[in-house]
Amino acid sequence: MTKPYRLRPFVAAMPATVPFVGPEAQERARGKPFRARIGANECLFGPSPKAVAAMAEAGREIWKYGDPEGYETRHAIAAHHGVRPENVVLGGGIDGLLGNASRMFVEEGVHVVTSNGAYPTFNFHVTGYGGTLHKVVYRDDREDIAALLDKAGETNAAMIYLSNPDNPMGTWWGADAINDMIANLPDGCILLLDEAYGEYAPAGVLPAIDTSNPRVLRFRTFSKAYGMAGARVGYCIGEAQLISEFEKVRDHYGMNRTAEIGAIAALGDHEWLASVISRTAAARERIAQIARDNGLAPIASGTNFVTIDCGRDSAYAKSVMEGVLSRGVFIRMPGVEPLSRCIRVSAGFEEDLEIFAEVLADTLKALR
């Protein structure tokens, strides 16, 4: 019998990988909710109450499609960053925008460089468009800029991916190092600079935005410090001509109208953002202290999570994560050695972290 349908051979041959299993699936499997949800680097402190109010007020108006030009949202973002609206494109979170960028640049025969253990969703997009990924080893728990550049030159790569501050390690490079990297990109290679955690970064980490440079795309999001992961609002800043190329591949009516209204309100609430950042810093300190109290080594973080070195191999860290999960606390861990000697814990309220402290101690005791 002939096949009833004809998938593209490339798609037919693709594995059906899902970058991350959600906590909801784990809750369904365990038959009860987690006691603390501190695994997906969400912002438990939530969105600005002004964003919540703006979204609630706009609720009934959801019968309207969003503005396909995202005019007001792009103008608000542009004003916030001191760039022009033409330098900003909206997307369904950084995930969606990385998908768009992959579609613009990647096809079979195109080489792309990332770090081994860096964001799996980026890899999902690159391989999903037929690209060849080259993965560079982290050095001292940081993405290795020199090695990324070398590998890009060696493979004639079209793109390098770098997250700064980094996920899943929480480490970072200063703006000077990033600017050096940009200056030394091989011919015809652009940098996808994922700054999802940019608002949490220490001073001096985010380079000044240079929208005259068509070799850098900077990705930002309302999913982290703005506390709106479920809204799917991200944006990419870059040189105007390059940004305009997104129009060819993006879903013009794809943005949730209410989410954009919330994002604009969130962007205007500087006080809330400052309070989130300060509460997150305190939570990082507390997580680090919990790690040390249990004889583990927290890695300094410029994000809203702390990655904790469990001091042994991947199998041990996995046992620790599973012990914590089975005791009702949702956390995750890096997927690739040597990063996978660690577990990763997101900032949360004091009560979330106390639960974590309790179950971590229990877990380690049980593992001894």
Place this chain on the structure above:
Amino acid sequence: MTKPYRLRPFVAAMPATVPFVGPEAQERARGKPFRARIGANECLFGPSPKAVAAMAEAGREIWKYGDPEGYETRHAIAAHHGVRPENVVLGGGIDGLLGNASRMFVEEGVHVVTSNGAYPTFNFHVTGYGGTLHKVVYRDDREDIAALLDKAGETNAAMIYLSNPDNPMGTWWGADAINDMIANLPDGCILLLDEAYGEYAPAGVLPAIDTSNPRVLRFRTFSKAYGMAGARVGYCIGEAQLISEFEKVRDHYGMNRTAEIGAIAALGDHEWLASVISRTAAARERIAQIARDNGLAPIASGTNFVTIDCGRDSAYAKSVMEGVLSRGVFIRMPGVEPLSRCIRVSAGFEEDLEIFAEVLADTLKALR
């Protein structure tokens, strides 16, 4: 100087087309809001108040990513249609899902059949993935099933697109005709059946769902009768194995969490849906009457809009549309002859339609 970046040659060569200009852009151009927004087939009656309440209640929880499996939403939809959750995939409206399906099936060398004047966003996706579109002429203002099948056989097409009830004409085929079409699909060709307006359809139009048939994908949405166009929640129903292929290309974390909660609430509010459908039917009658009162010929509609034959050529219909627009009422018109002898007016409240009646009469008077 070398190019700083290397777009895929295919993308570099693509025109930057936007399927539709939004009413917001037109409002910015005219410097004031429209008096009535009845051009995008939105549901002015709005979403169920239960959906609005559920979304407002969930507002603060938007710090959480949505469940990448869309478990609860898919289960609710499956129960609603009497299918299994494995037969349902969620997406960012039908637009997003048509993009996913195009990515699954279309690449350079793949042929796709649609009707000349049918949904431009589908064309945007097919050409955006490199496919070759073949457009069949409407017959008597309906998509021509026999001609679509013939063209698909002739071109060895991988997909046929059909909307039923149809946009932009509002016409429809009965379930028997659709089932015949499905039975006669050429080898290796699937039907993308866009039922965005399905809730409005007269009895006997929607065929029974047969999830054993891997040659039909049925697209439904919360954008129309459920009044949630800005939410971006659509779904596709099909045979389980085919539906599972969407996992390879979709953005797993792409759904707005609050929107899914609203959709589930909307799905449960049968009374509201019934009231929307009945108010829409009354509005269609009123639009038809306004057309007749002005000497124009409304086309019978199974949707939430009425397409009005202006009785002359495209240039005349365009003048009518522009006259109506310039007088503050947002409407649209089909883009392709012979459909473009018409204008298209969405259902709305009595006051919206009274404004339309007034400006249509003024417009026609000015054109005489």
